[in-house]
Amino acid sequence: MKYKISIILIFFSCFLFSQNQKLIGTWEGSGETIQLNAKTINYYGKLYSYSCTSNVITIQTDQGEAQFEYIVDGKYLTLKSNGETAIYVKTSNKNQQTETPQGNIKNNSGSVDQSLVGKWCYVNVNSTNSGGSSTSECITLYANGTYEYYSESSMSVNTNEYAGGTNNQSSDSGTWRVAGNTIIANSKTQGTKTYSLQKVNHPKNGDPMIVIDGRAYATYYQKKPW
Numbered sequence: 001m002k003y004k005i006s007i008i009l010i011f012f013s014c015f016l017f018s019q020n021q022k023l024i025g026t027w028e029g030s031g032e033t034i035q036l037n038a039k040t041i042n043y044y045g046k047l048y049s050y051s052c053t054s055n056v057i058t059i060q061t062d063q064g065e066a067q068f069e070y071i072v073d074g075k076y077l078t079l080k081s082n083g084e085t086a087i088y089v090k091t092s093n094k095n096q097q098t099e100t101p102q103g104n105i106k107n108n109s110g111s112v113d114q115s116l117v118g119k120w121c122y123v124n125v126n127s128t129n130s131g132g133s134s135t136s137e138c139i140t141l142y143a144n145g146t147y148e149y150y151s152e153s154s155m156s157v158n159t160n161e162y163a164g165g166t167n168n169q170s171s172d173s174g175t176w177r178v179a180g181n182t183i184i185a186n187s188k189t190q191g192t193k194t195y196s197l198q199k200v201n202h203p204k205n206g207d208p209m210i211v212i213d214g215r216a217y218a219t220y221y222q223k224k225p226w
Contacts, residue, residue: 022072029088033142110179120217
């Protein structure tokens, strides 16, 4: 009986290892990047330990365990939790150098500041009796040194002579790094640009913000103050 149990345990261990191998790599989708290593998950620059069965990933977070049903279909990873579904595409099979995220990823000029990893948004809304305007911008800084940018602006006019409006959208992506009090973006559409950078906390609620060339972007996800 002990022999049979040992065989079963070995088979089960090998099965779990093969499942882990399918998960290891960098996955992108839903506006975010997830890096899965053999024992940890790097999510927005922070490491979490995890375990998996044939169809469930269990992640150890600061608030307790979080479980996700998952399906790996070639280069696609589907995660399901609480009735919501997210689909990711594998961009790399390599085990990324993320086991020590406290350090910065360095290159010849500047480094990726892991404390900045996350989604940051700026929103401005103006309204008058004759119309209004709104602007929203979001920058997502990934731990692997890439970024995504999206903006949307609209304007409406409602007077006796004219009624109508406009709407504009734009997006961009590239790589980023920090050098001193500047952030350097290598945009796919605009090339390399350097912007001033400050870390501040919101004066009312204390949420962390980053100020890029004088424009303040507040954290989209919950983060501790600077």
